[in-house]
Amino acid sequence: MTTAHHAPGGSRPGGRTARTREAVLTAVFKELGRGGFAALTMEKVAQRSGIHVATLYRRWRCIEGLVCELLTDLSSDVPLPDTGTLPGDLRALARSISAFYGDARMRRLIEAVVSAAARDPQAATVLRSFFGERMVLAGRMVQRAVVRGELSADTDPEQVVSALGAPFYYRILIARRPVDQDLAESTAIAVWAAARAGAYASKGNSSNNSGNSKTN
Amino acid sequence: MTTAHHAPGGSRPGGRTARTREAVLTAVFKELGRGGFAALTMEKVAQRSGIHVATLYRRWRCIEGLVCELLTDLSSDVPLPDTGTLPGDLRALARSISAFYGDARMRRLIEAVVSAAARDPQAATVLRSFFGERMVLAGRMVQRAVVRGELSADTDPEQVVSALGAPFYYRILIARRPVDQDLAESTAIAVWAAARAGAYASKGNSSNNSGNSKTN
DNA sequence: GGATTAACGCGAAGTTGCTCGCGTTAATCT
DNA sequence: AGATTAACGCGAGCAACTTCGCGTTAATCC
Numbered sequence: 001m002t003t004a005h006h007a008p009g010g011s012r013p014g015g016r017t018a019r020t021r022e023a024v025l026t027a028v029f030k031e032l033g034r035g036g037f038a039a040l041t042m043e044k045v046a047q048r049s050g051i052h053v054a055t056l057y058r059r060w061r062c063i064e065g066l067v068c069e070l071l072t073d074l075s076s077d078v079p080l081p082d083t084g085t086l087p088g089d090l091r092a093l094a095r096s097i098s099a100f101y102g103d104a105r106m107r108r109l110i111e112a113v114v115s116a117a118a119r120d121p122q123a124a125t126v127l128r129s130f131f132g133e134r135m136v137l138a139g140r141m142v143q144r145a146v147v148r149g150e151l152s153a154d155t156d157p158e159q160v161v162s163a164l165g166a167p168f169y170y171r172i173l174i175a176r177r178p179v180d181q182d183l184a185e186s187t188a189i190a191v192w193a194a195a196r197a198g199a200y201a202s203k204g205n206s207s208n209n210s211g212n213s214k215t216n
Numbered sequence: 217m218t219t220a221h222h223a224p225g226g227s228r229p230g231g232r233t234a235r236t237r238e239a240v241l242t243a244v245f246k247e248l249g250r251g252g253f254a255a256l257t258m259e260k261v262a263q264r265s266g267i268h269v270a271t272l273y274r275r276w277r278c279i280e281g282l283v284c285e286l287l288t289d290l291s292s293d294v295p296l297p298d299t300g301t302l303p304g305d306l307r308a309l310a311r312s313i314s315a316f317y318g319d320a321r322m323r324r325l326i327e328a329v330v331s332a333a334a335r336d337p338q339a340a341t342v343l344r345s346f347f348g349e350r351m352v353l354a355g356r357m358v359q360r361a362v363v364r365g366e367l368s369a370d371t372d373p374e375q376v377v378s379a380l381g382a383p384f385y386y387r388i389l390i391a392r393r394p395v396d397q398d399l400a401e402s403t404a405i406a407v408w409a410a411a412r413a414g415a416y417a418s419k420g421n422s423s424n425n426s427g428n429s430k431t432n
Numbered sequence: 433g434g435a436t437t438a439a440c441g442c443g444a445a446g447t448t449g450c451t452c453g454c455g456t457t458a459a460t461c462t
Numbered sequence: 463a464g465a466t467t468a469a470c471g472c473g474a475g476c477a478a479c480t481t482c483g484c485g486t487t488a489a490t491c492c
Contacts, residue, residue: 010448011468011469013461014394014459014460015458016457016458016459016468016469016470017459017468017469017470020469020470022318036334037334037335038334038336038337041448041449042449043448043449045394047260051470052470052471052472053449053450053473054450054451054452054470054471054472054473055469055470055471057451058470059364059452059469068252090374091394103456111330111333111334112334114327114331114334114336114389114390115330115331115334115391117326117327118252118254118328118330118331119253119331119391120251120253120254121254123319124392127390127392128391128392128393131390132391133392135391140391146490159402160393162383162387163383163406165386165390166382166383166386167379167382169385169386169389169390170381170382170385170386171378172379173330173385173389174330174343174347174381174385175344175347175348175351176333176340176343176344176380177344181421183458185237186375187415188416189410189413189414189415190379190406190407190410190413190415190416191406191410191415193409193410193412193415194405194406194407194409194410196409197405198404198405199403199406199409200402200406201402203398227438227439230489230490231486231488231489231490232438232440232488232489233437233438233439233440233489236439236440245465257478257479258479259479267440267441268440268441268442269479269480270440270441270442270480270481270482271439271440271441272480273480273481274439274440278480345455358457380485
């Protein structure tokens with residue numbers, strides 16, 4: 001995507017720019033660790049990172065933008081498994097999610113991102129597209145299971161993956177308790193049982209794939 | 217719990233106080249409808265309700281407090297069913313939740329409350345205790361099913377109820393798409409299948425009931 | 433009815449968050 | 463190396479949010 005010929009009016013991503021980005025994101029992460037999103041201020045980030053406040057506003061526009069970029073930066077820590085069987089994959093993925101959110105700072109982060117999405121429309125777009133993308137990737141895990149004959153062909157991969165992730169976010173955002181290993185195990189078992197029972201069959205079996213009804 | 221003898225230094229909840237409360241909460245609800253939590257300002261609420269800003273700050277401390285009180289006020293719209301069978305109850309409850317969050321204003325509201333909890337510790341406490349309470353109430357629905365012999369005795373009611381609610385909040389907060397009837401049906405079927413498969417068996421079968429491990 | 437005093441209205445003052453213009457630093461290219 | 467110009471540092475200034483003191487309204491009690 002970057003311009004090949006290094007146009008004279010182009011950007012300058014190397015060296016100092018990359019250093020400040022690194023310093024700022026780690027500062028945001030540390031600040032989230034102590035005090036959560038409530039205590040996360042542009043000035044705090046500026047102090048800890050050594051970057052001036054005006055620079056933060058210029059590059060990230062607001063605190064919501066900072067938090068969103070941190071999420072997309074850290075999300076690569078949750079790998080997509082391929083164990084050979086769907087129950088194995090579900091269990092592995094659930095454990096990865098559980099390990100990821102076992103860190104309180106990660107819970108604070110996703111909390112902050114959801115909170116950011118409630119205020120900043122741009123953050124909402126980032127959040128939706130980010131999880132939409134990961135949903136498609138994880139969906140392939142389910143598609144492989146369908147090919148192997150573990151599930152019926154009308155199973156909707158994204159429903160399965162959503163069902164696997166949902167309990168963790170419920171635990172963090174609504175119940176507001178830490179995630180533990182038990183949640184991972186029970187969720188993996190539950191989704192596998194539900195999928196086999198046909199709970200995640202795709203409804204719009206014609207060309208329709210995103211069945212939004214009336215309510216906006 | 218209120219003092220019986222109307223102590224001279226007591227509060228004064230009748231008449232005007234109740235009117236302003238009503239006016240303010242409806243104003244918050246309407247303001248959430250257009251613009252969401254992002255556009256929700258104390259001044260906007262003051263203008264629409266006709267109540268002075270200083271009064272809002274005095275009674276509710278901040279916008280987070282307002283939103284929390286609105287949630288507890290509107291939550292009575294989700295009834296707890298008793299159809300005679302657990303799959304019937306699960307289906308009915310899922311439909312109630314789906315109907316409740318079919319209204320975009322309700323999605324904005326829960327979004328706002330979660331966002332509030334991320335910033336204000338008091339709001340976080342309100343949110344946790346609120347859902348904890350409803351979890352216990354809905355858990356009786358599952359306990360009745362255990363008594364009827366529909367599920368094994370070691371089933372943890374709260375896990376079942378959490379599993380039923382989780383997909384809706386995932387849809388609203390993470391996927392950021394409207395909830396529809398299909399989600400209700402698929403969730404009810406999924407939870408029923410998972411519960412029968414023993415996915416929600418209580419782990420701490422000794423006296424332990426809240427098994428938090430190491431991570432804080 | 434009248435007295436008492438929560439609860440509210442009002443405007444000013446204090447605090448914080450955010451933006452802007454300009455000078456400086458240091459990538460990038462020749 | 464030297465020139466060009468993104469990206470950054472700095473502080474002033476604007477705007478929004480929040481608080482405070484005091485006078486007024488209207489529940490509640492007698």
